Amino acid sequence: MSVYRPLDHGWTVTAVSSEVAIENVPATVPGCVHTDLLAAGLIADPYLDDNEDGLAWIGRTAWRYETDFAVDGDDFDRADLAFDGLDTVATVTLNGERVGAVANMHRSYRFPVRELLRQGRNTLAVEFESPYHHAEAQRAVSGGRPSPYPEPYQFIRKMACNFGWDWGPTLVTSGIWRPAALHTWSTARLAQVRPEVTLDGRDGLVRVHVSVERAADVPITLTATVAGAFARARLAPGACEAVLEMRVNEPDLWWPRGYGPQPLSPLTVVLEETGQTWRRDVGFRSIRLDTTADEQGSAFTLVVNDVPVFVRGANWIPDDCFPAGVTRERLAERFAQACEANVNLLRVWGGGLYESDDFYDLADELGLLVFQDFLFACAAYPEDDPLAAEVAAEAREQVVRLAPHPSLVLWIGNNENFMGHADWGWREQLADRSWGAGYYLDVLPGIVAELDPCRPYWPGTPYSGDDSRHPNAPEHGTVHIWDVWNERDYTGYADWRPRFVAEFGFQGPPTHATLRRSVTHGPLTADSSHQKAVDGQRKLLRGLDGHLPPPATFDDWHFLTQLNQARAVSFGVERFRSLMPSCMGTIVWQLNDCWPVTSWSAIDGDGRRKPLWYALRRAYADRLLTVQDGALVAVNDSPEPWSGELELVRRSLTGEPLAKESARVRVPPRSVSRIALPPHVATAADPSAELLVAAMDETRVIRFFAEDVDLALPSAGFEAGVRPVADGYLVTVTASTLLRDLTLLPDRLDPDATVDDMMITLLPGERAVFHVRSSRDLDPASLICAPVLRCVNDGR
CATH class of the missing domain: 2.60.40 (Immunoglobulin-like)
Incomplete structure (x- = not known):
């Protein structure tokens, strides 16, 4: 017998503080204290106006969650409290007895409570320490470490962007953020199931590692089935581990979207004596990372089923500051938006979360590839206990949890920490203190090699593959390009020849409707939107210089800065796609937002598509024409050849043809062709009054010979x-x-x-x-x- 009873009703939350008079407020589980207080009308919506600024006290307060539940009967050997996620530092008590303590948002927890249960009413409480108090106490013990924000997020295993980011609010949460349950069982339970799904030639090979926890020393039978294959293992009394192997004859392969279908096969493991069943959908595919040295440096190419994949990616941040509110339906909407924009990969960024099962299930179904960061971002992290033990336990759990998903194709050790150590003055600040290198170069790759040997690992991004090189060396590995936006105009992308761009982007405000909703009074201005980036408003206006006219009104500012964001990112995407196969991927920063804010996103905090989304759809299309370095580049990232008559016409702005050329062009599948532009077409007699039109089939590009501010544009008619x-x-x-x-x-x-x-x-x-x-x-x-x-x- 194995019974899960959700513990999702009857909760209350109380402030454990003499300074905060909040008691027995109805609470939602899963959820967090901010959403509970908001639902009770005790705080203003933190996403509106400047309400965020008045809510810092919540993260500096301890909170107690409590509920009652009834137990009727005792026909079970064991009973466990199972928490899928507690945020973050908490003590659990049952009927007044301490059950256990936790200190990691990114882990699940299970506590045996059979001896503490009572017939009838039982009282369960989870008391959360202030995240700030815990992190600051750990910092005092470990010694300070550098980070870009004056927040102690690297001293607690909690979603880092809870503490604020250059696109996110500072809303430091506490709560039971994933489901809680009482699990009663007898004889034995499935404690861990870890499948390795690989290809052996054309056959599928599945090795299922199973661990059981026992309540009785009796023989146990385990069975596994997948795609018509079957395996059985018999565990003798006292034995707790088994490996079940199955071979599947020539299964249909799982492919990234755009490369083929995504067939999934249910993998089922059953503990026969109790009927407890574990089930996941798996896909058969091979994955490797090609980092072969070449005359330009070294490759960084994702290879799926022996086919190189050009990554058309977007970075993913938590879709809400309060992640319990992110439903499968909301994720499905966001994933559909990604697919419609021709995105084929999402990178789960290291300052956020290991996302829900729904996230990776949807990615599997849609063929959206996933790069998964381990959760370290932009800071030096201590490597001493208790944090080090938490990091290892968290990584082991999440690697096992996510290993079945064919969409997950790369583990990444951290976000920008190698860069921080190299360029941000960390060495001088750290002296001899640790900063995380041991995690990224030893602990994490060791865990991946042990528990997920079929999937590649990369120590960080940016990272050049060798500690002797600068981590952001464009000739090797992954790069982040942030001189554009922070310091340079977007035309600076043309100076880069990267092998793989894991981050780059340009800011723009949210849609008008989102901005209007988030500002509840007064007229909208350029300063109405939340702006978290350092000097962000000035950079937005500076980005218009030399391209677009200065805005005269708010409406002009809103339209022109959104348009400029779209143009900037398109410029970069087209540049990097034109370098294929030397460059084999771009991951735009960022797909989504977690609240209404001016940011780098293509989809704003209310889920509305910004102009950037439409530009991304065009720039990420299978077939693209772009003018680069004086040539027309035809990009064909489709499985079929692209053949057609290329028409080149230089025209006046009034539409008259001034020069023409045509050529028959054939671009092989998954390749790029460069077509020299004849001088009489490529050279304008008057750059302010002419343009170039290149078209083949239904694809067209218009290239102006001057920027808009220098064009003799007519009044629109x-x-x-x-x-x-x-x-x-x-x-x-x-x-x-x-x-x-x-x-x-x-x-x-x-x-x-x-x-x-x-x-x-x-x-x-x-x-x-x-x-x-x-x-x-x-x-x-x-x-x-x-x-x-x-x-x-x-x-x-």
Whole structure:
């Protein structure tokens, strides 16, 4: 017998402080104290206005969660309290007796309580110490360590960005953040199941490592099934471990999205004497990381089923500061947005979380590859106990938990800590104190080699593969490119020739509807949005210099800074894709946000798509034309050859053709072709009044010979019409002049409205049709004028 009883009802939370008069507030499990206090009306919404600033006291307060539950009968040998996640430093008591203590948000915990249970009413309490008090006490013992923020996050095994980041609020939580249960069982239970799924030639090989915990020394039978294969193991009395091996004849292979289907097979392990069953879906595929030395340095290429994969990635941060609220449905929406933007990989960033099972299950189903950071970010970490023991225990648990997922293709030791040690003055501050290198170069690779030998490990990002090299050496390994945005214009991406870009990005504000929701009073201004980046507002405006006109109004600022973000990231993506196969991946910072904020995201904190999302969809398309280093580059990242007639036309801004050229072009699958541009097409007589159009099949690129501020752009002229359809409206715009980056922003009229495309440049006489989806009756006249309908030259 094995019975799980969720403990998700009847909880209350109380402040354990004479200074905070909060007692017996109804609490939600899973959840956290912030959401409980918000639901009770005791705090203002921390995501709105500047409410975050007044809530620091919550992280400096101890909190007690308590519930009662009834037990009827005792027909079981063992009873365990099982907590999937406690945030973070806590003591658990049952009926007034101490059960255990915990100190790691990233672990699960199980406590035997058979002898403490009572027939009838039982009282369970979890008392959380202030995260700040614990971290500061550990810092006092270990000695200070450098980090970019004046927060002690590296001294506690807790989601680092809880303590604030350059895109996130400082909201330091406590609570039972993942499910809790009472597990009663007899005879034995499945304590751990760890499958290794590999390919042996064309056959699938599955080795399932099973550990059991016993309540009785009797023979135990374990069975496993997958894809028609079966294995059985018999454990003698006292034995607790077995390996079940199965061979699957030529299984269908699991592929990344864009490379093939994603067949999944249920792997089931059963403890026959009790019926307890463990089940996961697995996929058959091989994975390796090619770091072969070559004439340019060394490769960094992900190879799946012996096929090199160009990574079109995005970095993932926690989708909410309070992660218990992130449902499978919300993740499915975010993953759909990623796939629609032609993303094929998400990197789970090291300042966040090991995400929920739903996250990796969805990735498996959709073919979204995952790079998983171990949770270390931008700081020097002590390597002494008790933190070191927590790190090892956490890593062992999470490697086992995530190993079944075919979507997970790389473990990464840390985020930017090698860079910090090399460039941020850590050596002088640290003296002889540890900073985490032992984790990244010894502890973590050892755990991965032991528990997940079928999957590669990389010590960090950026990292060049050799401690004798600078960690951000572009010729080797992964790089992060942050001189652009922090110090340089986005055209600086053209100076880089990286092998793999794991982070790069440019800021832009959230959508208007998200910004309007987050500011509850007064008119919107450029300073209305939360801005956490150092000097962020100035950098946004500096980014416009030399590209776009200075904004005269808030509406101009909002449109132009969003547009510039989209252009900057597109410029970088196109540059790096054009370098394939020397460069074999880009991971844009970042896909998503956790609250309403001006940030680097493509999807804002309310889940709305920013203009960057549309630009990313275009820049990450299977087939791309881009002008690089005086040549036209045709990128074909599809499984079929791309053949067609390439048309090159130099035109005036008024649309007249000035020079033409055509050529028959064939681009092999998964490759790049460079086509020299004839001088009579590539050279403008008047750069301020001309442009180049390159088109093949349905793919087109327009390249201007000067920046917008130096172009003789005409005052925008067009005719527009609106036609209602079943799910919204079709908006048709016919250009009588050049329209530069024509954009429709329907969320200004309906917060739930969406549009199918943005940032379309039309030549005179061309037409665009926008599909606006909305359930409201919108004013047609408002759909076809500013500030809803915009283009760069609408104010000329």
